[in-house]
Amino acid sequence: MDRLLRAGTAADAEISLLVKEEGVDAVLDALVDEVLYRASVPANPEPVHIALDVTHDAEARRVVFRCVGGERIVRAEGEAPVEICRELGMTLTHLVRRIYGRPDQRRTGDFSDVFLPARPDDLSRLPGLVVATSLASGALMNGLTIPRDDLGALCSSSGSDKWASFHWYTGHYEREFAPYRDEPVRILEIGIGGFDGDLGGGSLRMWKRYFHRGQIFGLDLFDKSALNEPRLTALVCDQSDPAALAALAREHGPFDIVIDDGSHENQHVRISFDALFPFVRPGGLYVIEDMQTAYIPRMGGTEGPSAGPDTSIGLIKRLVDDLHYHEHSPAVAPTVTQRDVVGVRAYRNIAFVEKGTNGEVGIPPWMDDAAWAALGAHTPTE
Ligand SMILES: C[S@@+](CC[C@H](N)C(=O)[O-])C[C@H]1O[C@@H](n2cnc3c(N)ncnc32)[C@H](O)[C@@H]1O
Known part of the structure; x- marks a missing residue:
C-alpha cells in the first residue's frame, strides 16, 4: 500500500516496476477498492452498469460497476452478462495518478468514453437510460477523482x-x-x-x-x-x-x-x-x-x-x-x-x-557588553 500511495506522483517507469512486481490484478483491485470508497451514492432511477477497461502494456482487464440508485456502487462480480451503459477506458498508469496523484495534475484527456455503446432494442427506454446513465456516471466519477471536501x-x-x-x-x-x-x-x-x-x-x-x-x-x-x-x-x-x-x-x-x-x-x-x-x-x-x-x-x-x-x-x-x-x-x-x-x-x-532542526544561529553566548560595544551596537536589552 505504501508504494501504491507514493506511485501517484512517481514517474511512469516506477509505476511500471510496481505493477511488474505486484501484478496487474493486485494493483487494480486496490485501486478499485479506493474508487468504490470515494464514489458517491448514485441517484439513478433504474440500475446501470458501467465498464472500466484498464490496459497495461499488452494486458487488459474489464471492471464492471453496478450502480443502483440510493445504494453504494459495487463491483459486479460473476453476474450474468448485463447491459453496459457506458464504457470508460484508461491505462493503469493514468488510473494510479487519478487516484493517488495530486489534485493539480492534469485530469483531462486521460480516458476514453463511449456513452450507451449498444442501441437499445426498445427505443422507448432511451430517455430513461440517458438520465440513469448520466446520474450513475457522475457518482462513479466522484470515485475516480481526488476529493476536496472541507x-x-x-x-x-x-x-x-x-x-x-x-x-x-x-x-x-x-x-x-x-x-x-x-x-x-x-x-x-x-x-x-x-x-x-x-x-x-x-x-x-x-x-x-x-x-x-x-x-x-x-x-x-x-x-x-x-x-x-x-x-x-x-x-x-x-x-x-x-x-x-x-x-x-x-x-x-x-x-x-x-x-x-x-x-x-x-x-x-x-x-x-x-x-x-x-x-x-x-x-x-x-x-x-x-x-x-x-x-x-x-x-x-x-x-x-x-x-x-x-x-x-x-x-x-x-x-x-x-x-x-x-x-x-x-x-x-x-x-x-x-x-x-x-x-x-x-x-x-x-x-x-x-x-524540525532548531538550528538557527542565535546571538553567541559570549556576546557581553564589551563585545556589543566593540560592534558599536546597543545590547539587545537596551
Ligand atoms: C474523545 S474520544 C476520541 C474521539 C475521536 N478522536 C473523534 O474525534 O471522533 C476519546 C477516546 O480516548 C480513549 N481513551 C481514554 N483513555 C485512554 C488511554 N489511557 N489510552 C488510550 N485511549 C484512551 C477512549 O476510549 C475514547 O475512545
Whole structure:
C-alpha cells in the first residue's frame, strides 16, 4: 500500500516496476477498492452498469460497476452478462495518478468514453437510460477523482466531534494540515471514540477522506479493529504506557502527524508526548487537543489563571522556552525538544508542535557588553 500511495506522483517507469512486481490484478483491485470508497451514492432511477477497461502494456482487464440508485456502487462480480451503459477506458498508469496523484495534475484527456455503446432494442427506454446513465456516471466519477471536501463538511458526515460540538477545531486543522493533504502521510490519532456500543472512529474516517493518500492509525484502550479497512488501522494501546507507545510507533511509524485526542488527563498527555514525539518525522506535527483540562484539577490540571508546569499547557509553555534554548545561560547540551521543536502554535484548547532542526544561529553566548560595544551596537536589552 505504501508504494501504491507514493506511485501517484512517481514517474511512469516506477509505476511500471510496481505493477511488474505486484501484478496487474493486485494493483487494480486496490485501486478499485479506493474508487468504490470515494464514489458517491448514485441517484439513478433504474440500475446501470458501467465498464472500466484498464490496459497495461499488452494486458487488459474489464471492471464492471453496478450502480443502483440510493445504494453504494459495487463491483459486479460473476453476474450474468448485463447491459453496459457506458464504457470508460484508461491505462493503469493514468488510473494510479487519478487516484493517488495530486489534485493539480492534469485530469483531462486521460480516458476514453463511449456513452450507451449498444442501441437499445426498445427505443422507448432511451430517455430513461440517458438520465440513469448520466446520474450513475457522475457518482462513479466522484470515485475516480481526488476529493476536496472541507474538513467541516467531512467532520459532520464522518461523525467526529471536532467541529460544531464543544469544539471548533477544523478551521485550525485546515490551516495547519493543508501542506500535508496531498502527500502520502502516516497519521496516528490517540483516542478513537465511541461509547454505549458505538464503535467510534469518526475522526479516523474523516482523516482518511481528507488525506486521500494517507495511512491512518488510531489507538485506544478498547479493541476497535472492526473499523479496519484499507488505509485505516485501529490499534489497542494505553496512552499512559510509554513502552507500549514506543513499540507501536516502532512497528507503524514514523508518523507525519500525531494527534492526542485520548483521555485528556494531563499526566497521560505528557507521557504520550514524551514517548511519541521522537517518532514524528522532521517536518511533521504533534497536536494536543482539549488543553482546557490543564485548568481542571480532577484531570491533573491546576486551579487559577496560570496552568502549572505538569499540565498540557505547562508543556506548551516549556516548549516556547525550548525554542529559545540558544539564548539560555548558562548554555547546556540541548534536550530532545530544545533540539527538535521549531514551532509552537497554540489556539483555544488546541496546540500544534512542529518538528524540525532548531538550528538557527542565535546571538553567541559570549556576546557581553564589551563585545556589543566593540560592534558599536546597543545590547539587545537596551
Ligand atoms: C474523545 S474520544 C476520541 C474521539 C475521536 N478522536 C473523534 O474525534 O471522533 C476519546 C477516546 O480516548 C480513549 N481513551 C481514554 N483513555 C485512554 C488511554 N489511557 N489510552 C488510550 N485511549 C484512551 C477512549 O476510549 C475514547 O475512545
